[in-house]
Amino acid sequence: MxxxxxxxxxxxxxxxxxxxxxxxxxxxxxxxxxxxxxxxxxxxxxxxxxxxxxxxxxxxxxxxxxxxxxxxxxxxxxxxxxxxxxxxxxxxxxxxxxxxxxxxxxxxxxxxxxxxxxxxxxxxxxxxxQPALYDEIGEYKMSSVPRGLCVIINNIVFEQQSDNRAGSEVDEKSLIEVFSWLGFTVEVHRDKTAPQMKDLLKDLSQKDHEGDCFVCCILSHGGGKEVYGTDGGAVPSEDIFGPFRGTSCQSLAGKPKVFFIQACRGRKYQLPVQVQADNLGGDDAAEEAVLETDTLEMITIPADGDFLVARSTVKGFYSFRSTESGSWFIQSLCKQLTTHCPKYVLGNSGTGLLILHEIFFLNVFFLFFSRGEDIQSILLCVNEDVSKNVSKLNRKQMPVQRVTLRKKLVFRVPS
Incomplete structure (x- = not known):
């Protein structure tokens, strides 16, 4: 019975x-x-x-x-x-x-x-x-296991020791935790020269990407249209994004390719020990950078669709990093992803495993009430968060994004 x-x-x-x-x-x-x-x-x-x-x-x-x-x-x-x-x-x-x-x-x-x-x-x-126009826009598939590859290129130790990026290891740790939680396979590459960065990016584009998405996080010094290797050499934007165009990387064609870049877009100036600027330049660069308005061009995204490039700062401004707690941009990004990405019931309660029908019902409930935000909405929260910060020298920072996505991109936490 x-x-x-x-x-x-x-x-x-x-x-x-x-x-x-x-x-x-x-x-x-x-x-x-x-x-x-x-x-x-x-x-x-x-x-x-x-x-x-x-x-x-x-x-x-x-x-x-x-x-x-x-x-x-x-x-x-x-x-x-x-x-x-x-x-x-x-x-x-x-x-x-x-x-x-x-x-x-x-x-x-x-x-x-x-x-x-x-x-x-x-x-x-x-x-x-009636659904708004934005609600009618399709959504990129985000269900593969793993979700895709997340590559972190973190340049900390430079040939010029004064250019070392203390605190960037905190950003690296935060990114590993968040993107592992989001279901990505995470690879970390530290301290690469400009030629090594170019070769690495080209090799990554030649992989057979079976996942639904590709994420690349670059943490380094930078200028207006490039980021720098540990040797001080420049890696132009074309060498960063070009290899991942649909014509060059067939396995990522039609899939979202997301780049988060923590780097300055101007020259270095002296700051308190607690806060540094992610750029390279001479000692007299502070005054020069303040006067520049047109020489630093915006980064160019390939004409191909399905790219999102989020940079830590807009043209003519500095990108700040705490030597103890990491950069404003990356730390805010990780916090906002954790807060706003949709979460599902894992099927484990405080008293033991939930039975199958309870898991089914709760997951259906969370489909309605824990939808989560798409990445562009999350980046608006990052902009708002970072823009509130003020350095000790009364400097501020505003992140910027350039997008050719064709659909909404939602990072769904795996069950």
């Missing part, structure tokens, strides 16, 4: 949870957040009073037939001395006093065809909002 969950067939469980999902969708149609059903009813109370007061007796009859109210309650509410409006006010108060389950059943009643024919305003009220 079996009892409990064991007595139910898989199809019975499936049908049961499909009904539960439909109920969730009904509530989602009228509320954008996972608040209580009673709160939903309360927020729409004025609308329901104005709409249903046109025929209060009709509503009462259906509420009694659906066992939302008892016959005694029906008689008390339908008192001849009560106005139509008072009847509906008292009905709504009584429904809310009975709790969320009764509120849910009342909202379902209001979506009944017969009631919506009698009160046309109800149909419009419960109609799902």
């Amino acid at each position: 079996t009892t409990g969950i064991g007595s139910s067939t898989p199809m019975t469980l499936y049908n049961s949870y499909i009904k539960s999902i439909i109920n969730i969708i009904i509530i989602i149609n009228i509320t954008p957040c996972p608040c209580t059903v009673m709160q939903t009813l309360l927020e729409s109370k004025t609308f329901f009073i104005d709409t249903l007061s046109a025929d209060a007796s009709f509503v009462l009859q259906h509420a009694e037939q659906s066992k939302i109210i008892t016959k005694r309650e029906y008689s008390n509410l339908n008192h001849p001395n009560h106005t139509q409006e008072n009847i509906i006010i008292n009905l709504l108060d009584k429904v809310m006093n009975k709790g969320d389950d009764t509120c849910r059943r009342f909202l379902q009643l209001l979506q009944d065809n017969e009631l919506q024919e009698n009160f046309p305003g109800l149909k419009e009220h419960f109609r799902p909002p």
